[in-house]
Amino acid sequence: MWEIYKKELLELVRDKRTLIFTILxxxxxxxxxxxxxxxxxxxxxxxxxxxxxAYIVQNAQELPQLVTMLEAQKNFKRLTPDAVEELSIDTxxxxxxxxxxxxxxxxxxxSAKTLAEGKQAxxxxxxxxxxxxxxxxxRVKPAIESFNEQHQGKLLARFNFDEESLKGLTKxxxxxxxxxxDKREDIGEKIGGFLPYIxxxxxxxxxxxxxxxxxxxxxxxxxLETLLLTPVSRGKLVLAKFLVIFSTGFFTVFLxxxxxxxxxxxxxxxxxxxxxNKLISIISAVDVFLVFAMLVPVAAIFxxxxxxxxxxxxxxxxxxxxxxxxxxxxxxxxxxxxxxxxQLDSTWAWVPLTNVALAIKEIVKGTxxxxxxxxxxxxxxxxxxxxxYFCVRxxxxxxxxxxx
Amino acid sequence: MIEIKxxxxxxxxxxxxxxxxxxxxxxxxxxxxxxxxxxAVRDVSFKCEPGRVLGLLGPNGAGKTTTLRMLSxxxxxxxxxxxxxxxxVVNSPLVMRRQIGFLSGKTSLYRRLTVRxxxxxxxxxxxxxxxxxxxxxxxxxxxxxxxxxxxxxxEDLSTGMSQRANIARTVIHSPKVLVLDExxxxxxxxxxxTIVDFIASYRGSxxxxxxxxxxLHEVESVCDQVxxxxxxxxxxxxxVDQFRGHGNxxxxxxAFLALVAQESSSKEPAVAQ
Numbered sequence: 001m002w003e004i005y006k007k008e009l010l011e012l013v014r015d016k017r018t019l020i021f022t023i024l025x026x027x028x029x030x031x032x033x034x035x036x037x038x039x040x041x042x043x044x045x046x047x048x049x050x051x052x053x054a055y056i057v058q059n060a061q062e063l064p065q066l067v068t069m070l071e072a073q074k075n076f077k078r079l080t081p082d083a084v085e086e087l088s089i090d091t092x093x094x095x096x097x098x099x100x101x102x103x104x105x106x107x108x109x110x111s112a113k114t115l116a117e118g119k120q121a122x123x124x125x126x127x128x129x130x131x132x133x134x135x136x137x138x139r140v141k142p143a144i145e146s147f148n149e150q151h152q153g154k155l156l157a158r159f160n161f162d163e164e165s166l167k168g169l170t171k172x173x174x175x176x177x178x179x180x181x182d183k184r185e186d187i188g189e190k191i192g193g194f195l196p197y198i199x200x201x202x203x204x205x206x207x208x209x210x211x212x213x214x215x216x217x218x219x220x221x222x223x224l225e226t227l228l229l230t231p232v233s234r235g236k237l238v239l240a241k242f243l244v245i246f247s248t249g250f251f252t253v254f255l256x257x258x259x260x261x262x263x264x265x266x267x268x269x270x271x272x273x274x275x276x277n278k279l280i281s282i283i284s285a286v287d288v289f290l291v292f293a294m295l296v297p298v299a300a301i302f303x304x305x306x307x308x309x310x311x312x313x314x315x316x317x318x319x320x321x322x323x324x325x326x327x328x329x330x331x332x333x334x335x336x337x338x339x340x341x342x343q344l345d346s347t348w349a350w351v352p353l354t355n356v357a358l359a360i361k362e363i364v365k366g367t368x369x370x371x372x373x374x375x376x377x378x379x380x381x382x383x384x385x386x387x388x389y390f391c392v393r394x395x396x397x398x399x400x401x402x403x404x
Numbered sequence: 405m406i407e408i409k410x411x412x413x414x415x416x417x418x419x420x421x422x423x424x425x426x427x428x429x430x431x432x433x434x435x436x437x438x439x440x441x442x443x444a445v446r447d448v449s450f451k452c453e454p455g456r457v458l459g460l461l462g463p464n465g466a467g468k469t470t471t472l473r474m475l476s477x478x479x480x481x482x483x484x485x486x487x488x489x490x491x492x493v494v495n496s497p498l499v500m501r502r503q504i505g506f507l508s509g510k511t512s513l514y515r516r517l518t519v520r521x522x523x524x525x526x527x528x529x530x531x532x533x534x535x536x537x538x539x540x541x542x543x544x545x546x547x548x549x550x551x552x553x554x555x556x557x558x559e560d561l562s563t564g565m566s567q568r569a570n571i572a573r574t575v576i577h578s579p580k581v582l583v584l585d586e587x588x589x590x591x592x593x594x595x596x597x598t599i600v601d602f603i604a605s606y607r608g609s610x611x612x613x614x615x616x617x618x619x620l621h622e623v624e625s626v627c628d629q630v631x632x633x634x635x636x637x638x639x640x641x642x643x644v645d646q647f648r649g650h651g652n653x654x655x656x657x658x659a660f661l662a663l664v665a666q667e668s669s670s671k672e673p674a675v676a677q
Contacts, residue, residue: 003528007517014516222512226573229476230529231501398479399418 004232004240012210012248021209022248026202026256031263048135054079054100058087059107063115065150066123069143070105076139092126103127103136118155188365193338195364196357197331199253199291203299204330206252207245207306208323214241215310216319224401234395238307242388246303253295290363290373294356297380301352302330304387311391312400337361349375352383406452406475406581406612411484412636413445413470436636444470446636448484452612452629454580457603459627459644460616463664467636468616469508472585475614476506488581502530505574508585512570515559519550519569522558523576530577537576544572548602564595571602582606582613588622600626620656630656632663639663 012018054077060067071078079101081087087095092104104126111121123144127136156166167174218224227237305326313319330353336342337357344358355376362368394400417440436443445467452458462468473479475486477497486493493500513522520541527537545551548568553561561569567587574582584603588596596619604626606613617623623630623644630647632640640647640663644656651658 003525007514007521007525010521011514011516221515222508222510223514225478225508226506226511226526227529228478229501229504229506230526231498231531232529233498399415402473402479 001232001236001240004227004237005243008210008214008241008244009247012213012244015213018209018213018248022206022252023255026206026252027259030256031260034260035263049139050075052077053102053136053139055103055105056081056084056087056092056101057105057107058085058092059109059111062107062109062111063123063147066105066107066143066147069146070140073139073143089126096126096128103140105140115151118158185365185367188361188367192361192364196337196360197334199257199295199360200298200330200334200353200357202253202256203249203295204302204306204327207249207299207302210248211245211303211306211310212316212319214244215307216313216316217310219311219313219401220315228401235392238388238392238395242300242303242307242391245307246299249302250295250299253299254292287363287366290368291360294359294363294373294376294380297377297384298353298356300384301380301387304384304391305329308387308391308394311394333357344369344372346372346375350379352380356380405454405487405489406450406614407485407487408451408471408475409449409485409487411445411448411471411474411486412443412482413467413474413479414441414443414482416441434635444636445474445481445633448631448633448636448638450629450631450638450641452614454610454612455606455608456628457607457613457615457626458629458631459623460614460631460633461618461620461623461660462616462633462639466634468633469585471633472506472508472583472614472616475581476504476583477501478506502577503580504583505577505579505581506583506585507570507574507587509587509589509591510585513558513561513566513573516557518555518557519561519565519572520545520554522569523572526573527576532577540576540578541572544576548572563591564598567591567595568598571599580611582611582615584613584615586616586618588617588619596622620660624656632660634664 012022052075055070056079057067057070067078070076089106092106095101096104106124106126108122108124111123114121125137125140127140129137152166156162161169218227228234309322309326310319313322333351333353334357336351336354342348342354342358344355344362348358349355349372359368359373359376362372422440436446448467448471450458460468460471470479474481475493477493477500481494488500488503491500493504513519514525517525523541523544524537527540532540545554548571550565550568550572553565553569556565558566558569582603584599587599591599600622603613603615607626607628615622615627627644629643630640631638632647640650647659648654648656649659651660651662
């Protein structure tokens with residue numbers, strides 16, 4: 001059996017496609033892609049926060065204090081084109097579209113009078129929010145808030161109200177929120193939701209190509225029949241192939257995590273993976289071990305499932321067609337784990353993949369129940385074992401092996 | 405000695421095949437078909453002594469490959485027996501695989517391994533000890549003149565080289581029975597000659613060779629015996645001269661055509677005594 005295992009690994013190592021999917025993708029391409037995306041988002045975000053915003057104000061004479069506050073904002077540049085007061089709404093929209101300025105504040109006539117009467121007035125803010133990095137509203141808001149605070153002070157003085165009385169009037173009962181979740185639980189809840197998704201998909205993608213190569217690939221190339229005629233039992237053949245697929249799937253996820261951490265440490269400043277950095281700082285080596293331990297039976301499930309599919313398929317194309325449903329089979333249980341109200345309990349502990357996703361979340365949060373973890377390990381191993389048994393049976397079926 | 409008696413193999417139609425079969429208007433009655441099964445091999449019997457080469461003939465779909473797959477333990481017979489030196493192949497497949505070498509035109513090598521690695525791999529799977537294996541590899545490579553490309557990857561070999569490497573893989577464990585299923589199909593003249601010469605080298609040895617082919621001139625040049633099967637049944641089993649006698653007495657082609665054509669008129673196989 002180990003001869004087959006060694007030979008399959010040797011063949012995979014010599015295959016460029018395997019090297020790309022199993023080693024190059026997790027060590028270089030994935031971290032570069034992830035780092036690149038984070039870096040780009042960070043740069044665009046910073047640019048949106050600091051870029052100069054040109055704007056116009058219509059009816060500026062109505063609320064000069066507001067105009068002053070807008071002018072006081074950092075990197076705001078007020079334009080005063082001729083006949084600004086005569087611009088129609090359509091023209092303003094058109095000029096924003098043409099990037100003549102980023103936004104326009106239109107102060108409605110009579111606003112000063114309305115405010116003086118102690119009523120609420122409105123100003124219209126025209127801007128284009130189609131871009132995901134648009135920060136116009138967030139940057140204009142502080143000016144409006146400053147204006148409101150100043151105006152509220154005047155009103156309070158007029159009605160002989162102090163600030164505390166105003167609070168009692170507008171918001172008699174306030175909530176003082178005390179979050180008992182510690183920093184780790186808080187971060188764990190956020191990161192633990194998507195971490196299983198990444199880990200499980202990585203195992204699946206790492207195992208997929210070797211599974212195709214070792215099953216239907218051998219069928220197509222005419223080497224499977226030769227192998228079946230050697231004095232090695234079908235059980236050992238399946239086990240050897242299963243172990244190769246299992247190893248590559250697990251190796252892919254291990255390599256990805258290791259390389260992401262290494263890349264993050266090496267170029268933290270450039271890639272700014274702050275959330276992952278926080279995660280690493282609060283998670284111990286034992287937790288990492290527990291996460292990988294949870295992934296062992298998952299890798300076994302995927303390896304058996306992929307091998308079964310690969311050996312059943314008539315050809316490579318048919319096998320590839322089966323991969324989309326398998327991907328769905330993986331994603332749907334993970335989605336269950338992030339649904340509101342779904343928590344690791346004695347019921348969910350028996351649902352394959354969902355249970356592992358929930359357990360990983362709990363491990364990251366530092367709230368894992370070890371008894372529950374045992375149940376998950378047992379149930380997942382049972383599923384993997386059943387699939388492997390099924391795989392051996394298929395390897396003994398002539399109708400599957402010689403299906404053309 | 406190989407002894408095959410009343411061998412039969414039936415395949416159950418899968419749902420798709422059954423649907424297609426029902427859709428198709430049956431214009432001719434094929435004795436191999438019934439409602440649920442395709443009886444690919446119905447009654448095949450022959451013997452082959454050590455040192456003799458048996459040519460297995462028959463038209464496409466006659467059941468040659470199925471018969472050879474049963475002989476090589478890839479498929480299990482529905483009924484009948486296959487004995488190698490008196491041992492039932494069906495009951496002891498793992499043991500008997502050590503005695504059988506199988507080569508077909510479709511089997512190939514692991515393309516990312518070198519010839520040496522391929523042959524060594526199969527030698528190890530057949531349980532040959534390391535020291536013995538290296539000696540065996542040298543011997544087989546000498547015999548087939550493989551040393552010059554022994555360390556080339558299989559994907560870089562020419563068809564002829566590849567076929568020689570395949571032969572080395574087939575015989576590395578010194579089998580008692582060689583099963584060759586159309587090994588010359590698709591090969592050029594030189595590559596095919598390599599195979600035919602290789603088969604001929606076993607005449608008079610202690611190895612039995614079963615050789616299926618469509619090329620009757622190859623049968624003429626290397627085979628001692630001929631078995632012809634058609635529609636899953638043995639139509640003839642005897643020596644080459646007896647086979648020739650079923651035609652015009654001059655060539656094997658007329659005998660082949662005569663035996664296949666008389667299928668409907670004769671129920672008993674023409675077994676030479």
